[in-house]
Amino acid sequence: MTSGLVTGYFVALLAFGVACDVFGVFGRTNKRAKWLLSLTGVAALAYSSLAILGAEYIFFAMVGDFILLFCASFAFDMSKSKSALCSLALVLFRALAGYCIYEILGLFSVASETEMIFIQILAENVPIQIFYGIIWVFCQYAVFKFCLLGKRIKNNTISAKYAAFEVAVPIISLIILAICGALINAESEIFQILILVVALILVCANIAMSVVFWRLTQGENSLILAQKQMDELERERKNYQKMISASMRSNKEMHDLKNKLFAVNSYIDEDIDKAKSALSDICDSIYQSQVVKFTGLNGLDTLINVKEKDAEKVGVNIKKNIKIFGDINIDEIDLCVVVGNLLNNAIEGVAECAKADAFIQLNILTKANMLSIVVKNSTISTTFELGASTKQDNFQHGFGLQNVLEIADKYAGSGIFDVKDGIFTSSVLLQNMSSRDKR
């Protein structure tokens, strides 16, 4: 017969499994986290029903419980950062619920021999019961912290000193509690109450630490994100620099074409095969360096050509309205970063749309010292959040439009992004003046 103690414990496990499944199916998490949560839930359900049948394996159950907790914490961590708080709440709820049911059923049911000893110790006095409850919550909390931190350190969203604190504090608390546990057999009731007070203070200290560190890491997160964004901008700039140099090289090649043609002309009379081969080389090089001109800026034109090909891959032609009056004085790399990011964003957006409605419209217009870049594209999103990304690994992306804003600010301009009636509009206004001339 199943003892109340163990039943209580596994009922809590069951509740945990259900909660995992509900979060997994309905929660606002990413795909991988959803899978892991759902699987954890299913495993917890299967495991609890099995364990209820073989009630004696309480310690085995505890180990299994930790593994499941580990998986769930990881799954929550994969999802959006706000869910970390939800998962902490879930851990506390699970541990407390487990303990309460465990207590209530344990006192009124028949238990096995080993469990009886355990129950007897617990039943001796209330402070000890609460004390073990606290130890249990702490254990789970430490596990939770530990598995959260691994990923956050890897992602650079938390520095080592905070990480050390966050793991050390619950573990030190556990050690203090364990020492207290050894002393709790002392007869004096006052001593027992004192230990309980210490335990409660430790709980409060841990909660306070969590709140303080959560706030600190938020601050540090934004610094790290800003740094990442700058790195990303620098990387993009380097790429575009390469592209501009390449397009300048191909321009030079086109210049050399005339000389090559003269050479071919002279070969024709002497060596027809040589002439053929030289001509074929020229044809290849022309094909490679064929860039349709839109703006008169080599780099930007190459970029638009490349993006047009990318858009064609998702079955969309970019409609262009490009009218440049006069000289563009904006650093070409900066312009490439803006146009490149807006088009990348648009191509990603239309890729999710039904083919029939998909469109991308690129407008670049200048007037006097002002330059306007507007990109419109169809989208299935209904909301827009700056810094969020549609890509799987949220932390590594979402910098594109922030980089655009950075550049808009550099040229005293503005960047506005909006979604309305299935159309995403990005509009960027720049002062058509090199950034060195200003501020």
Added chain:
Amino acid sequence: MNIAIVDDEKSARENIRSLIEQNICENNLLDIDISCFSSGEELLASGGQNFDIVYLDIDMDGQNGIDVSSQISQIKRDMIIIFVTSYDCYTKEAFRNNAFQYLTKPVEKVDFDTDFARALEALKKKNTRIKIISNNIEYSLKMDSILYIESKKRLAILHMREGKTYECYSRLSDLGERLAQYDFAFTHKSFCVNLNAVVGFGYDMLELENGEKIPISRGYRQELKRRINIFLSGVEI
């Protein structure tokens, strides 16, 4: 409304003419006269002051389109000149002559219609008048001739392109609201600017075509830049 087409190639002239005629039919437009000229000299000889929109080819025998546009805009400043060109490099010059737009040959119907609609809209806005009473005299002023309006105490001061100013007792917020649909935007609670006259901007000032700098206050910055972008791109944002 009078439209002139100046191109030394007959086929190009006919193309633009047929595009305009198609547009007139499609949109039921009235009172539009189209005149064709085979050279800039011919246009200038006709006086040129009657035209509202001129489609001007850049690469012509004799005087090129750029020179013609400089001369003609001296005759009539608010004429809308749309260059038609197959030469991208000319656009740098065209800009200096305050071109409204340019079309590249061969002119596509879609591009033409978009530009034509914009030109008509701009023309309508330019020709709209506003009535004000200044020093007990009623004036009817062309919207486009106002550079900006400044509010001082209970007075609204209208600064005109030609350098004149008119003072009237009116709240700038009321005036600004009426003018918003005619490409006017607030830069500051005391300044409302004609976006047609804006040639540049910085973090906290707008530069006008006469070189004057108008302050931009923080509260109006974002909305102002959105308005400028809509004005430039012609796209609703």
